[in-house]
């Protein structure tokens with residue numbers, strides 16, 4: 421039997437879900453620097469390596485292990501929902517951050533990164549053929565999750581202030597006209613310094629989005645909002661904008677996904693959700709099937725980090741560090757990129773979103789992409805970040821650059837190489 425036939429046979433042994441789940445398109449790109457150490461990756465979305473809080477965590481471990489009983493409790497299995505003190509601490513933090521009090525810690529669930537919450541929420545709410553609305557562009561990893569559950573993903577156009585309300589309304593209206601509105605289950609929205617654009621939703625947009633979703637939703641076909649606030653703590657400047665979740669005073673529509681990865685350390689693999697009370701038991705049932713609880717030791721350490729102020733101190737330091745790296749990236753782009761190339765200036769987060777002139781594709785296989793590869797520099801092609809829908813053309817002249825993981829000297833060198841590739845593609 422040929423290897424192709426063999427692969428087809430073994431595929432037929434898999435569940436429909438496994439067959440729908442493929443390796444993310446981006447994986448090959450992220451592996452490239454491992455094959456070629458001269459390759460400079462402005463694509464990698466890892467966090468800054470130098471500033472990871474190794475010493476602070478050494479202190480936290482010593483603190484926890486100075487009490488043998490507490491240490492042993494942390495080394496035991498925990499509960500599916502997560503460590504009680506941590507959930508209480510987080511409930512108070514969210515109240516301090518402006519969410520309507522009192523927050524019932526019962527609706528806070530600790531997860532393995534916020535990624536697990538995105539997965540669980542989708543698993544609990546979405547059947548094959550159901551519709552999930554996302555921003556255009558959106559977090560490409562979440563689109564993989566949506567594909568694996570067989571969802572239909574529809575992108576809603578955005579501008580620098582977030583989802584365009586008229587576009588959201590028009591999409592919902594046309595789904596209503598075609599009788600498909602009951603299939604809309606979730607609007608997924610990144611409210612702060614989104615991945616890949618780096619832009620945030622203004623307060624006005626949050627209100628408009630909430631109002632539109634509420635209007636098109638009914639008890640028979642309820643539309644949830646999944647608010648992903650992964651970059652909430654990484655604000656460098658600008659006004660504080662309340663969570664979209666603030667609008668959900670009855671705690672019934674918005675699932676808020678938060679993480680300790682971006683402002684502390686992704687190695688803990690911890691995040692949490694503040695969930696509508698009706699959904700919490702269902703999310704917990706699925707989480708129980710996965711793991712009966714996130715790592716108890718990691719949760720105990722994070723809890724100490726929050727209570728001692730170590731987390732906030734670290735986040736404050738990181739904001740300075742990332743702001744400096746953002747400034748450097750923007751400065752090099754300004755000085756070296758051709759003037760036809762446009763870019764957004766993020767006020768937080770980890771990404772700069774660059775738009776080439778119309779007609780200059782950044783997609784794999786394009787002239788620009790090949791020019792960049794030849795100069796040994798990588799970026800995330802914008803096309804990976806758009807829900808691809810039949811009959812709707814999406815931009816293919818954009819790219820995501822990340823200033824988080826790369827150190828300063830290679831960043832400058834990588835951007836100069838990219839500027840060269842731009843110039844070559846424009847001739």
Ligand SMILES: Cc1ncc(COP(=O)(O)O)c(C=O)c1O
Nearest residue numbers: 533534535559615650679681691
């Ligand atoms: C927008 C967004 N949401 C969620 C995640 C998941 O992160 P984690 O699982 O580490 O919390 C990421 C990671 O890059 C992200 O960019």
